[in-house]
Structure formats: structure tokens, C-alpha cells
Amino acid sequence: MLSTTLIDLWHGFEIAFEAQNLLWCFVGVLIGNLIGVLPGLGAISAISLLLPVTYTMHPIPAILMLAGIFYGSQYGGAIGAILLNLPCHPPHAVTCLDGYPMTLQGRGGAALGITMIASFFAASVGILVMIFASPLLVQVAFKFGPTELFSIMMLGLIAGGTLSKGSPLKGIAMTAVGLLIGCVGTDTNTGVVRFTFGMYQLSERVELVALALGLYGVAEFLHNVNKLKIAGSSIRVRFRDMCPTKAEMKQSLLPLLRGTFVGTAFGAMPGTGPTITTFIAYALEKKISKTPERFGHGAIEGVASPEASSHSKTQVDFIPTMTLGIPGDAVMALLLGALLIQGIQPGPQLITKHPDLFWALIASFWVGNILLVILNVPLIGLWVRMLAAPYRYLFPAALFFIAIGVYSANNSLFEVGETIVIGVIGALLIALKFPVAPVLLGYVLGPLVEENFRRSLLLSRGDLWTFVERPVSAVFVGICAALLIGQVWFWLRGKQKPKSGTYRSDQAIKITKEENSLRVENV
Amino acid sequence: MTELKRRSTTSIGLWPKDYFAGMLMLLVGLGAVYQSKSYELGSLNNVGPGFFPSIVAWLLVVVGIAITLTARSNGSSEGDTLSIPDLRGSIAILAGLIAFVVLGEYAGLLPATFALVFISALGDRENSIVSALILAACMCVVAVVVFSWALKMHFPLFGGN
Numbered sequence: 001m002l003s004t005t006l007i008d009l010w011h012g013f014e015i016a017f018e019a020q021n022l023l024w025c026f027v028g029v030l031i032g033n034l035i036g037v038l039p040g041l042g043a044i045s046a047i048s049l050l051l052p053v054t055y056t057m058h059p060i061p062a063i064l065m066l067a068g069i070f071y072g073s074q075y076g077g078a079i080g081a082i083l084l085n086l087p088c089h090p091p092h093a094v095t096c097l098d099g100y101p102m103t104l105q106g107r108g109g110a111a112l113g114i115t116m117i118a119s120f121f122a123a124s125v126g127i128l129v130m131i132f133a134s135p136l137l138v139q140v141a142f143k144f145g146p147t148e149l150f151s152i153m154m155l156g157l158i159a160g161g162t163l164s165k166g167s168p169l170k171g172i173a174m175t176a177v178g179l180l181i182g183c184v185g186t187d188t189n190t191g192v193v194r195f196t197f198g199m200y201q202l203s204e205r206v207e208l209v210a211l212a213l214g215l216y217g218v219a220e221f222l223h224n225v226n227k228l229k230i231a232g233s234s235i236r237v238r239f240r241d242m243c244p245t246k247a248e249m250k251q252s253l254l255p256l257l258r259g260t261f262v263g264t265a266f267g268a269m270p271g272t273g274p275t276i277t278t279f280i281a282y283a284l285e286k287k288i289s290k291t292p293e294r295f296g297h298g299a300i301e302g303v304a305s306p307e308a309s310s311h312s313k314t315q316v317d318f319i320p321t322m323t324l325g326i327p328g329d330a331v332m333a334l335l336l337g338a339l340l341i342q343g344i345q346p347g348p349q350l351i352t353k354h355p356d357l358f359w360a361l362i363a364s365f366w367v368g369n370i371l372l373v374i375l376n377v378p379l380i381g382l383w384v385r386m387l388a389a390p391y392r393y394l395f396p397a398a399l400f401f402i403a404i405g406v407y408s409a410n411n412s413l414f415e416v417g418e419t420i421v422i423g424v425i426g427a428l429l430i431a432l433k434f435p436v437a438p439v440l441l442g443y444v445l446g447p448l449v450e451e452n453f454r455r456s457l458l459l460s461r462g463d464l465w466t467f468v469e470r471p472v473s474a475v476f477v478g479i480c481a482a483l484l485i486g487q488v489w490f491w492l493r494g495k496q497k498p499k500s501g502t503y504r505s506d507q508a509i510k511i512t513k514e515e516n517s518l519r520v521e522n523v
Numbered sequence: 524m525t526e527l528k529r530r531s532t533t534s535i536g537l538w539p540k541d542y543f544a545g546m547l548m549l550l551v552g553l554g555a556v557y558q559s560k561s562y563e564l565g566s567l568n569n570v571g572p573g574f575f576p577s578i579v580a581w582l583l584v585v586v587g588i589a590i591t592l593t594a595r596s597n598g599s600s601e602g603d604t605l606s607i608p609d610l611r612g613s614i615a616i617l618a619g620l621i622a623f624v625v626l627g628e629y630a631g632l633l634p635a636t637f638a639l640v641f642i643s644a645l646g647d648r649e650n651s652i653v654s655a656l657i658l659a660a661c662m663c664v665v666a667v668v669v670f671s672w673a674l675k676m677h678f679p680l681f682g683g684n
Contacts, residue, residue: 180583225613399643403635432540433544
């Protein structure tokens, strides 16, 4: 078992080191880092912008590049959070709390250095977990039929809707909206055209790139224009400043380990977003610290732990995405969509059917993370200067890239129109404080859920009890029910004692408060 | 929906925003229920194309009602600040994107690019006409060099699509 895993992994490294794959991995990491640094553009925009480019590529370099963009933009997001107090990428919102005060104290470079160390260490742990857990999970998952797949996808959807930040009810509403958007187009079983409102262009489903860039690109710009004011940074960070002192290293060692642990634990739970993970890591660090009053005033632990947790979390998130076909958050949903477009069905069969792809991806995580560390050492000065790019030039240029990116997906101007409509809807949803990530999750999982639902009913001859009669499926249905009942219970308890509240609602309130304060500081 | 939107922005002080959030979901849900009616439901033995959308649409209706009913208790804890997009900026962004689609269809990539960048740049209060012109011209160069020459995209520089 172990030796075959190691042989597979070795083979994966060989593929990842092929010139073509290495090149695309490098391109992905570089572009991801670049876009992640730019204010207002996060991992989702970065991946969707380059998604059309991969349509014509071989699946392996395509997915290596997209994954590279993803963790590249994560590195980039931390830079903006620490140096300019910009939570462009929600998981880094919490890094601002202590990262920015460190910058004000002239230790911004050290914060960046710690971030880099924490990210690399946590990602490595996440990769190791992935290497050893995936094959085990696959052995279980192999016994899954459509009934089990349906139940576990429901779990992913319910967890994604209720465990993200904000109101669980709104999360479920957004999941349902995403599922409905996923229904648009021709039904694969019967050929019936649904929800197209007479537009034949819609019979091929809503374009993934249009949806993602509408919700995360256009809608964000509509909200930020004339509101996001970025003070030009006069901060200079050289490589020399990035080395943390010995005391700082010692201080952040344990938080780093704890953050990694929190991230790994949450990564195993499908549907828990990275943002909530970082907040929990931060809260934990503050709670067990002997000097909690230092937090918020430049405590290096407050940078190390959340950053480590977000990186190990996203790495471990790949496990349910690849082996079960259940994306943990919106970014994973996007990567899942990219795999589906390539004709690769993520799920238990992925490792056996496409071992090259799976192990090359794992190997490329390491290669990509090392590339990132190497890249960020000489380029940090450049990134800092990029950060100062005025928003008034940035968003028109980004809109152009969005328009042309959506067009290039299918050479269709109609889809650019789709993006506009989705952008307006997205802006309305954001104004009403709906979380938009579950929309993407529902859209990607929708057709799979429906397909497996139909198949399992076909197999059980129309007996709905099949979902609880089959033991594995029953477990997942049970967890779904527990999640929902738990939410109702917390809600009732929170209503009874509005002051003290529960841990969860406490957490949620704190998050919105902290986010609000961040936003206020930015405006 | 537009009616609802207008009301939600004008009467923020009177109603918790979740009231509108719930009503919006309720309306979307009802619309989807109505639309799903035209697709065959099928039976549990052989699920038709209307089955899944109907269930999801009814779920949305129920959740919409729940959000509306719990609006008050939620409103106090989450803070009622409704962030309304800046009017000038958002109109410019939308106008620019629509111009891109229309000009892309009838006039080609270059006019479309220029219009999109120029119009949306004017949406930012700090951009002058000159800086918007320069930015638009720069993006036109990018469009030609990167997308037309290097990536050989199927999008004529001038002329209809």
C-alpha cells in the first residue's frame, strides 16, 4: 500500500517535471500571484479568467496551471492584507488584523516572511495528508453507488450553505439558486430544454466562466467603484527585511503548528469555507495566548496561525474534490467544473482512471509551492509596487479582461451579456448580504445531484427510502439532518439568550463586525 | 423585481433588509415553480425533467418565507447597513459592458475595447477624460498585441462578428 503510493508519487513527480507541465505550472503560479496581489481580484477571478485558455489544452497541464493560479493568488492576497490592510481575498481578512499593525511598526517584511514559511509548511502537511488519505478514501468511495453519491453531495451542499459565513438560511437560499441555475439548458436524460426563456444560446447551460466572473468580477466592481480607496503605499520591502528574527520564529512556531492542525481538520469537512477556518484559527490563538491583549496590535502569532490554517485547509480540500467529486468551497467548485469540461469526472474512479493527472497534481503542489517561495524572494519589491496600482486604472482594465475572457470561452458575445446580467443580480445579492459562494457550488453540483438522484430512484424502483436503507448513504443523510437540526437549535438558543449567544453565532457576529471594521477602514 | 429593488433602497430605515431578501427569494422561487410546471414531473419510478427543479423551487419558496419571517431577529444582530453601489460608477460599468457587446457584434474588437475601457473608466470620480482616453488606448494596444496577434482570437478587429 505505502510502497505503491510512493511509486505513484515518484511517477507523479516525473510528469510534473516534464518541461511542458513545469512551464504551465510556473505560468499559473506567476499569474496567480500577480492577480492575487491586485486589489479587488481574488482566486476565483484569476482562475475563471484563464479557464478558457485551458479548454484546448491537455488536461494535465491545464489542471496544473489552474491549481498553480489558485495557490499563487493565495500568496498574493496575503501581501495585500499585510502591507495595505486590504482583505481582497476573504480568507486573508483576518491576517489584516495583526499583519497591518506589524507593517505600521516596520515589521511588515517579517510578517510576510512568516506568512511564506507558514504557508509552505502548512501546504506541505496538507499535501502529505492528501497523499496518504486519498487512496484510503478512494477504497471506501469505490463502493459508492448513485445513492451514496447523491447523499454525500447533499451533505456537501448543505454544509456549504450553512457553514459559510453569514446567515445559514441565506446560504441555503443561495444553494437553491445555484441548483436552479444549474438546471438551465438541455436535460441530459430527456432532451427537454429547461429555463431558457426562449433563448437558444442558453440550451447549452449557463457558461461557468460567465457565472464566476459575473458574481466575483462584475458584481465586486459594481460594489467597490468609487468606494475602495487605496492609499498609495510608500512601503519598501526588501528581501533582507523578510527574515524574521529568532525571537519571532520561536514565537510563531507553535501557532504555526496549531494553525496547520486546525486547517487540516477543517479541510476534511466538505463545505466549510477557508474564511471560517482562518477565523477559528485566529480565535483559538487568541484564546490560548498568555497575552491576548497583544492581538490586534501586531502579534506575529495572529499572522502565522491563520495563514497556516488557510493553506493546509485548501490543500486538504482537494481530497473530497478529487476523490468524491464534492468541492469544499467556491474555488474547488470552479476547479471541479474545469475538470468536468476536460471530460474528467472527479470521483472514486479518478485515481485509478487518471493516475497521471492525480499524482502529477500532487507533485505539482510541491513544485508550485517551491516556485512560489523562489519567485517571491526577488519579486517582492515588484509586488509591493503593483499593490500601489490605483483602482481607477485597475477596474476598467480588469473589466476588459473579464469581457474578453468570457468571450473567448466559446467565442460568444451572448455569454458576455450573461456576465452583465449575472453581475447585476450578484450585486443585488451582495447588497442584501447573501453569500454568493454557494451559488457556484450549487451550479457545479446541480446536474450531478440530479443525475444521481434519478439513477438511484431508477435502481430502487421509485423507493425514496433507499437513501436511508443503504447504510453508507444513511450516515450521510444523518449528518445532513444533524447539521440542519443543529442550526435550528443554535438559532432557537440564540433567540432565547440574545446577549450571550452560542459559540457559532458569537463567531458569526464577530466576523461580520471585524469585516465591517475592515471595510470601514478601507473606504 | 425592479420594483422591489427600488423599494429596498428607498425604505432601508423602515424595513430590515432581510425582509426584502426573503421576498426576493420567495418571488424567484415562485417564478421557478411556475416555470417548472411546464416540464413533465414524471413518477418516482421514472423521474421526469420537471421533478428536480420543482423540488428546488419549492425549497426556495420555503426558505424565502423563513428569511422574511425571521427578518427582524436577524436584522438586529447582523447590522442593517445596506451597502448600495455607487450610482455613477455602476452605470458606467454596465454601460461600458453593454457597449462592448453591441460594438463587438457590429463594429469589431477595437471599438468595443475602446468603448468598454473608456466608458467604465469615466465611472470613477478621480478619472479625467484624458486619463480615461489614455487607459482606453493602452488596452486597445493590449487587445491587438496579446489577443489578436499572439493568441489569434476569433474576433475581428474591425467589422461585424
